[in-house]
Amino acid sequence: MGKSAFIHLVKESVQQTISLKEVHELLNYYQEITSKTGEQLDWSYSGHAFPYLITEKKDDNGNYLHLKGKDPNYQHLLIGVGSTKGTTEDDEQYFIQITLPEASTHGDKNKGNELAKFFAKKLEGKLQLFNERIMYYYKRKLS
16 A cells, blocks of 8 residues: 555544545535536636545445546546554544555655545644654644
């Protein structure tokens, strides 16, 4: 596999759990708002903003979303959800994982970063980008 970005849901996030269906709904919302941007600009922006077809797939590790490119500049992205177990039941932390398979293009990486930032901002989570850098989209307390 290639590189992955993670959106971790923390205590300060809008929600602490996430399902693949909810991620799919967020992708639909993303497509909707980008198409409205295109209408305002009088340009067919939606095809450029989200150049993928979404299909749900299953493998040994569970279900995931496969985003297949509709344009030669975009090949595919994989999006899944998971959780890490802590020492107690309350320590379980959910995350969204966006993976760039080996055959991904620079366009896929850019779109993956854009989608990861969109998810993190919408859910107020902690984002670990493909290059391992961390971005915080939740309110942190200064002490």
